[in-house]
Amino acid sequence: MAMARYLITGIAGFIGSTLAGELLKRGEKVRGVDNFSTGNKENLAELSGEIDFGEADLLDLDAMKLACSGVDYVLHQAAIPSVPKSVLDPIGSNRTNVDGTVNLLVAARDAKVKRVVYAASSSAYGDTPTLPKHEDMTPDPISPYAVAKLTGEHYMTSFYRCYGLETVSLRYFNIFGPRQDPSSPYSGVLAKFITQMLKGQQPTIFGDGEQSRDFTYVDNAVEANLLACKAPGEQVAGKVFNVATGQRVTLNETFKLLQGLTSYSGSAIHGAERGGDIKHSLADISLAEKHLGYKPKVNFEEGLRRTVGWYREQIAGDRH
Ligand code: UD2
Numbered sequence: 181m182a183m184a185r186y187l188i189t190g191i192a193g194f195i196g197s198t199l200a201g202e203l204l205k206r207g208e209k210v211r212g213v214d215n216f217s218t219g220n221k222e223n224l225a226e227l228s229g230e231i232d233f234g235e236a237d238l239l240d241l242d243a244m245k246l247a248c249s250g251v252d253y254v255l256h257q258a259a260i261p262s263v264p265k266s267v268l269d270p271i272g273s274n275r276t277n278v279d280g281t282v283n284l285l286v287a288a289r290d291a292k293v294k295r296v297v298y299a300a301s302s303s304a305y306g307d308t309p310t311l312p313k314h315e316d317m318t319p320d321p322i323s324p325y326a327v328a329k330l331t332g333e334h335y336m337t338s339f340y341r342c343y344g345l346e347t348v349s350l351r352y353f354n355i356f357g358p359r360q361d362p363s364s365p366y367s368g369v370l371a372k373f374i375t376q377m378l379k380g381q382q383p384t385i386f387g388d389g390e391q392s393r394d395f396t397y398v399d400n401a402v403e404a405n406l407l408a409c410k411a412p413g414e415q416v417a418g419k420v421f422n423v424a425t426g427q428r429v430t431l432n433e434t435f436k437l438l439q440g441l442t443s444y445s446g447s448a449i450h451g452a453e454r455g456g457d458i459k460h461s462l463a464d465i466s467l468a469e470k471h472l473g474y475k476p477k478v479n480f481e482e483g484l485r486r487t488v489g490w491y492r493e494q495i496a497g498d499r500h
Pocket of ligand 1: 262301
């Protein structure tokens with residue numbers, strides 16, 4: 181195995197591959213694992229640089245030990261990232277998102293890595309009425325996915341407290357951008373809507389469309405991960421930080437913006453509200469600003485423009 185300073189789990193996924201690309205650009209040595217359950221080989225092929233890749237499952241402890249050996253930082257992005265999928269299959273969600281995370285932590289502890297940074301989820305907050313959500317609010321997860329992701333955070337903190345393994349949990353707020361998979365019924369809403377609208381297909385809004393999200397462009401999440409690796413341990417180890425833009429938009433407003441960007445002139449279908457869904461989501465990002473030096477670099481509208489541009493190219497490429 182080649183030497184590496186960073187291990188990315190879920191490296192063939194949307195966020196994992198974007199992280200890998202940025203690290204390679206910075207001249208870092210990157211290793212990655214993926215089981216291709218939701219990741220995509222094309223995302224790896226697009227990386228312009230050498231990565232040390234292994235096809236492996238988080239549940240394979242020996243493979244995780246091998247993957248962690250010699251690395252300084254583990255960026256744990258691998259997950260089954262879907263609220264509705266977890267409502268259908270809570271056992272599968274728990275297995276990957278909880279058991280897989282514990283396995284990885286044991287491997288990271290034994291390999292004596294410097295730090296593990298974890299892709300936590302804003303879903304931990306649930307439907308608590310207070311906005312914006314800040315990290316010292318009591319979590320109130322609704323879906324099995326939210327419970328699993330929150331459990332992962334608790335394991336992170338536990339491994340810091342019990343074994344001194346430095347961990348940082350980043351509560352991602354609806355990350356979107358190029359390479360997010362649009363093709364599954366469980367795909368993130370922006371990936372789905374953008375591709376549907378570019379193809380002239382009618383998107384479906386679940387519920388009245390007045391639900392709101394703090395949609396966060398992927399480059400901001402990448403930046404937060406890199407900052408989380410280097411921030412002083414006494415300020416961040418064992419802790420949880422929101423990663424978002426601190427702005428929220430409703431789905432109806434988003435649909436209108438996308439009509440402008442995609443030239444889709446049709447309407448949206450309104451379907452039933454989705455089980456396990458949260459109504460409003462907005463982050464207070466001051467803790468990440470203070471301790472990680474995090475500031476969102478790309479705002480929602482700019483992120484949306486870049487993302488639509490990317491999918492447009494993909495779709496044009498598919499036609500040729
Ligand atoms: C949750 C987390 C997010 C991340 C993600 C992983 C919250 C607030 N956010 O995202 O941080 O962990 O899970 O998947 O818990 N929708 C439609 N039509 C569609 C698809 C979705 O109307 O075709 C709606 C959906 O009902 C929801 C909103 O769009 O109200 C966003 O859904 P999503 O699946 O993109 O993300 P969400 O909020 O469950």
